[in-house]
Amino acid sequence: MNRTITMNLSGIIFHIEEDAYDMLNKYLSTIKGYFKDSDGRDEIMSDIESRIAEMLQEKVSKTKQAVLMNDVESVIAVMGKPEDFAGESGTTENKESTAGENKTYSENKGRRRVFRDPDDKVIGGVCSGIASYFDFDPIWLRAAFAISFFVFGTGLLLYIILIIIIPKAKTTAEKLEMRGEKVDVNNIGKAVNEEFEDFKKRMKNFGDEVKSSENKERIRTAAEKFRDFVGDVFFNMLQIAGKIFAFIFIFIGIALMIGLMATIFGRGTISIFDSPMTSIHFSIYELSSAVLPNDLPIEFVVIGLILFIGIPLLSMIYGGIKYLFRIKQKNKIVKYTANILWLTGLVLLTYVGIQVGTDFSEQATTKQIISISQPIGNTLYLDMKPSAEDDLDVTYMHHRKVRFGDWTMISKDDKSFRLGYPEMNIVKSETDSFELVAIKSAQGFDKKDATYRAKNINYAITQMDSIILFNSYFDIEALDKLRAQNVKILLKVPVNKFVYLSKRMEKIIFDIDNVNDALDSDMVNRKWIMTNRGLECIDCEGLENVHKH
Amino acid sequence: MNIENTKAQMKKGVLEFCILSVLSDGEHYPSEIIEKMKEAKLIVVEGTLYPLLMRLKNDGLLSYRWEESLSGPPRKYYKLTPVGEQFLKELEITWNDLVEAVNKTINKQ
Numbered sequence: 146m147n148r149t150i151t152m153n154l155s156g157i158i159f160h161i162e163e164d165a166y167d168m169l170n171k172y173l174s175t176i177k178g179y180f181k182d183s184d185g186r187d188e189i190m191s192d193i194e195s196r197i198a199e200m201l202q203e204k205v206s207k208t209k210q211a212v213l214m215n216d217v218e219s220v221i222a223v224m225g226k227p228e229d230f231a232g233e234s235g236t237t238e239n240k241e242s243t244a245g246e247n248k249t250y251s252e253n254k255g256r257r258r259v260f261r262d263p264d265d266k267v268i269g270g271v272c273s274g275i276a277s278y279f280d281f282d283p284i285w286l287r288a289a290f291a292i293s294f295f296v297f298g299t300g301l302l303l304y305i306i307l308i309i310i311i312p313k314a315k316t317t318a319e320k321l322e323m324r325g326e327k328v329d330v331n332n333i334g335k336a337v338n339e340e341f342e343d344f345k346k347r348m349k350n351f352g353d354e355v356k357s358s359e360n361k362e363r364i365r366t367a368a369e370k371f372r373d374f375v376g377d378v379f380f381n382m383l384q385i386a387g388k389i390f391a392f393i394f395i396f397i398g399i400a401l402m403i404g405l406m407a408t409i410f411g412r413g414t415i416s417i418f419d420s421p422m423t424s425i426h427f428s429i430y431e432l433s434s435a436v437l438p439n440d441l442p443i444e445f446v447v448i449g450l451i452l453f454i455g456i457p458l459l460s461m462i463y464g465g466i467k468y469l470f471r472i473k474q475k476n477k478i479v480k481y482t483a484n485i486l487w488l489t490g491l492v493l494l495t496y497v498g499i500q501v502g503t504d505f506s507e508q509a510t511t512k513q514i515i516s517i518s519q520p521i522g523n524t525l526y527l528d529m530k531p532s533a534e535d536d537l538d539v540t541y542m543h544h545r546k547v548r549f550g551d552w553t554m555i556s557k558d559d560k561s562f563r564l565g566y567p568e569m570n571i572v573k574s575e576t577d578s579f580e581l582v583a584i585k586s587a588q589g590f591d592k593k594d595a596t597y598r599a600k601n602i603n604y605a606i607t608q609m610d611s612i613i614l615f616n617s618y619f620d621i622e623a624l625d626k627l628r629a630q631n632v633k634i635l636l637k638v639p640v641n642k643f644v645y646l647s648k649r650m651e652k653i654i655f656d657i658d659n660v661n662d663a664l665d666s667d668m669v670n671r672k673w674i675m676t677n678r679g680l681e682c683i684d685c686e687g688l689e690n691v692h693k694h
Numbered sequence: 695m696n697i698e699n700t701k702a703q704m705k706k707g708v709l710e711f712c713i714l715s716v717l718s719d720g721e722h723y724p725s726e727i728i729e730k731m732k733e734a735k736l737i738v739v740e741g742t743l744y745p746l747l748m749r750l751k752n753d754g755l756l757s758y759r760w761e762e763s764l765s766g767p768p769r770k771y772y773k774l775t776p777v778g779e780q781f782l783k784e785l786e787i788t789w790n791d792l793v794e795a796v797n798k799t800i801n802k803q
Contacts, residue, residue: 176741185752192770193741193744195766196740199766202766227741
């Protein structure tokens with residue numbers, strides 16, 4: 146059952162269904178808009194109206210009295226769309242006011258869509274298309290894009306994405322849609338208003354349904370309608386939320402993309418986790434070259450990272466834009482290309498990982514005896530080099546530094562890395578003299594390789610009479626790469642001789658066995674004697690009570 | 695160059711000439727004119743015709759009279775005015791010259 150309206154067209158009375166009337170009315174006012182500025186518009190309109198009346202009259206009969214939607218549709222098909230009028234009949238007066246007519250027409254036409262504008266383009270018409278979607282001068286967008294091309298190519302990537310996903314306005318209708326109804330506050334207000342009217346109507350219909358429902362089945366239909374209605378509302382809300390998410394997606398995607406590009410191409414230092422225990426002040430380039438085998442091009446990592454991280458980011462932006470601008474077009478080529486590129490990135494990174502991994506397959510250790518002169522007295526004083534320059538804890542602006550817990554790496558130049566910290570232990574000497582041994586270890590793809598690296602580790606001390614100054618670091622050559630290089634220092638103390646540990650030694654001593662069972666932190670600032678039982682404290686009053694287990 | 699655009703431009707030029715020609719054998723109302731034009735595939739949709747008729751009428755080439763219709767609203771029957779007939783004759787000459795010239799140009803290739 147549908148409600149009909151009585152309509153007078155060129156003096157003929159029609160009974161026409163409500164929705165069919167709406168359609169016809171809209172159609173006529175659209176045509177009217179087309180001939181806005183022409184002379185004799187009213188006459189043309191009345192001609193057209195009487196022709197439509199004539200055609201509609203053929204559609205109704207004694208048995209079918211009402212004009213239906215499809216009647217109006219077929220009449221409109223015969224008369225043609227207003228834009229077809231412009232194409233074929235285009236009289237001079239019409240031509241002069243084409244722009245105005247298009248506008249009038251499109252106002253009735255409704256929602257605007259984004260297209261690339263082939264008539265106003267520098268590269269692909271992306272900027273002019275977007276500019277006409279949002280109604281501003283494309284020059285600003287063009288300038289913004291031109292600048293962003295230099296931000297590590299981010300703009301270029303974005304532009305390519307846009308060219309791929311935004312369709313070109315090919316037909317006149319698409320060009321009209323491109324300039325369609327303005328997206329502004331008035332329109333949104335209007336849309337909301339229409340939505341609200343629609344809502345009222347539906348509510349009313351729904352109410353009527355409920356009132357007129359006389360049996361259970363009818364109620365069920367009404368309930369179903371209500372459910373559909375709630376579904377509609379919910380769907381609309383979802384759509385709005387979706388748009389907002391799409392926008393956030395695009396924004397985050399672009400931001401991360403710029404970050405990625407800047408990190409990789411800007412060779413800028415990334416400073417993250419800037420805490421005393423963990424910090425990175427290194428560029429991706431420097432970090433990679435510190436780890437990558439010499440024969441593996443760094444481009445593998447760069448391209449691998451760009452593809453592996455960049456492709457998901459681009460898809461994020463791509464999906465966001467598609468959702469935001471309601472672009473339905475599906476592009477399989479783009480999808481497959483993206484998948485293949487991402488897999489390529491994954492393969493590259495995996496390859497690099499395996500290459501680096503095999504460089505860690507063997508470990509080797511070498512012992513280096515560091516010659517020291519015996520102290521004149523019986524006591525050897527152990528201390529660290531005091532200068533701040535040698536302290537790995539201090540970060541200098543011109544240093545590159547990575548720190549994970551105790552492991553610290555500093556690079557002052559391109560030739561070597563300074564690593565910390567060596568570990569020191571004190572044991573009983575088999576001879577009558579103090580001895581110092583550096584046990585160096587490293588890894589490599591075979592024993593020889595690892596041994597070579599271990600020997601290349603440089604650890605130095607300074608001796609001043611009975612004082613030994615230890616370095617808190619050891620150096621490796623940059624070409625040797627980071628291969629788990631480590632240094633253990635072993636001080637051998639003869640029985641009945643003394644060592645004194647300064648406060649600063651706390652940094653390198655590691656789990657020294659002693660008779661008192663003192664922790665490393667309790668061993669410093671004290672003097673120890675080597676006995677047959679091991680190291681024993683000689684100025685540790687009260688310490689035993691605290692730490693004896 | 696847009697091919698659709700060019701085609702439309704070419705058609706546009708001859709539309710008025712064709713309308714006048716259709717009316718050269720007597721009075722017709724728009725639907726009849728449209729029938730003939732549609733047969734010749736000169737126009738596809740009816741809406742195109744009304745502004746053209748209006749223009750030709752305003753230029754004094756056509757005149758019309760109302761006639762009651764049995765089945766619907768009164769119809770406008772269009773016919774050529776003497777000026778229109780003169781105009782049509784000149785257009786015919788121009789058209790024939792044009793066809794000849796165009797054919798010559800095309801066949802020369």
